[in-house]
Amino acid sequence: MRNHRKRWIALAGAATLSAAGLLGAAGPAAAGGPGERPAAQQQGSTYTIDGFEVRYLPPGLQRLGIHAVSAADADGRSSAISWVASDRVHGRVTVVRSARIGDVEDLRAARYGHLEDASLKRTRTNGAAAYLSERTGEMFWVPERGVGVGTYLRPARWDSGELASFSAGVRQRTEPGDPGQDAQPGGQEGAADDGAPSGPVGGAQGGDTAAGTEQGGAAGSAEEPAGAAGTQAPPEESVPIRRIAPQRAADPSPGAAVAAPEEPPQTGAQPPAAASGDSGGAPPGTGAGGSGSAGAEPAGTGPDGPASGMSPMAVRTCLAEELLLKESDARPAEVAADSGELLKLWRSVGSDTQHEAARVCAARLGAETRQVQQVVSALDTRLDEAVGPRQGARQSEHAR
Numbered sequence: 001m002r003n004h005r006k007r008w009i010a011l012a013g014a015a016t017l018s019a020a021g022l023l024g025a026a027g028p029a030a031a032g033g034p035g036e037r038p039a040a041q042q043q044g045s046t047y048t049i050d051g052f053e054v055r056y057l058p059p060g061l062q063r064l065g066i067h068a069v070s071a072a073d074a075d076g077r078s079s080a081i082s083w084v085a086s087d088r089v090h091g092r093v094t095v096v097r098s099a100r101i102g103d104v105e106d107l108r109a110a111r112y113g114h115l116e117d118a119s120l121k122r123t124r125t126n127g128a129a130a131y132l133s134e135r136t137g138e139m140f141w142v143p144e145r146g147v148g149v150g151t152y153l154r155p156a157r158w159d160s161g162e163l164a165s166f167s168a169g170v171r172q173r174t175e176p177g178d179p180g181q182d183a184q185p186g187g188q189e190g191a192a193d194d195g196a197p198s199g200p201v202g203g204a205q206g207g208d209t210a211a212g213t214e215q216g217g218a219a220g221s222a223e224e225p226a227g228a229a230g231t232q233a234p235p236e237e238s239v240p241i242r243r244i245a246p247q248r249a250a251d252p253s254p255g256a257a258v259a260a261p262e263e264p265p266q267t268g269a270q271p272p273a274a275a276s277g278d279s280g281g282a283p284p285g286t287g288a289g290g291s292g293s294a295g296a297e298p299a300g301t302g303p304d305g306p307a308s309g310m311s312p313m314a315v316r317t318c319l320a321e322e323l324l325l326k327e328s329d330a331r332p333a334e335v336a337a338d339s340g341e342l343l344k345l346w347r348s349v350g351s352d353t354q355h356e357a358a359r360v361c362a363a364r365l366g367a368e369t370r371q372v373q374q375v376v377s378a379l380d381t382r383l384d385e386a387v388g389p390r391q392g393a394r395q396s397e398h399a400r
Contacts, residue, residue: 040068040081045363048173050079050095056169057083058153058162059321059332061091062360075100090157093170096148104129104141107148112140125167134160139167315375316342318361323349339379346376 040049047054049068064083071078080094101107108115108131121132130141137155142148151167158166316336323345324332335341346354358372365372 040079042066044366045360047081047093049081049093050077050097051173052093052095052149053171053173054081054093054169055171056165058091058158058166059324060157061153062363063322063356064090088154089152090154091166092150092152094150094152096150097146098148099146101142101146101148103145104131107140107142111148111150112138125164126171130167132163137163139163141167143172312375313337314365315361315367315372318364319357319372319376320345322357322360323353339382343376343379346379 040047042048045055045057045062047066050070061083064085066081066083068081069079076096076098078094078096080092082089083091096107096111098110100110108120112120112131112133115131115133115136115138119133119135121134123130123132125139125141126143128141128143130139132139134155137153138150139152140148140150149170151163151170153163153166313336317332320330320332320335320342324330324335330341335345349357354376355369355373358376359369361367362369362372
């Protein structure tokens, strides 16, 4: 199992994670002088770097290792948070601060001069003018004078819609002491944000050549941003990532949520209750309760989740998104609606991957890992009771 919990301290000395070509004297939004190292932190599924929050991650990105770096010189600083696996950057958010940055054209001239006009598309994100490069997987914009922001997603894995959502979820923090206090969840508003591109979109690395360096060997030049190829990089340092336990304001307590009268126990001891509802789009994973409970929850709003409002269908969809490969033709929503397909997908991966997917979905939905696992346990129980324990176990072993 990837031990992400022990990797929250950023690793130093990785040349492939360098923030080459710093742009950044401290701009108006800079918290401190240009030579200061900004803090990075993680709270649930929200990440913070140099005054900006990353509120939405594409499916699968949160399972990867995370690194944060910052580089500074007399001109300013550049800070980045990256999601890395197999010595390759899969996603990155970079914040660049410089008095030289007046608008997105300045940022482009300083950091993205390698991109030809034909490869760039003008769009908007978070109310600001932005550029998109489909070929290299880059997006960059200037939220205010003196501050440049860039995002990067590996184009071979995520599509333009995910890039738009990822970029729209990068927002300035209005209250540094209250991460995630904004009522707008970046992950949900991304597709509807004014930054959604009118055409195909690439990813963004915020002008950080690090991702390009890591990807060059395996992904080819099409994924290699070369914005700062000729720029001397200032010394960089790793930034410790402070991990904060997520706050669940709407959830009185885990115990209260589990003990709610409406919530059937998820022990697998209850009857399957109308397994035929699986093919009709109703959430068969709405617990192992009686048929009355299953029949009353066609929209996935049953009481399998905690008191905060997590629906079983939301859990199932999240798990499908996390476990499906990018190359798969299956759609997460369709897999989530089919108990058999979801169980097949669940059983096709190892227990470590199962646990990690449950943890990611729990963080995304504001629940506990065990509550996510209970939804799958209920499906397991239904399958065993529908086809028999021995046959169900045989199918499970075959799937593995």
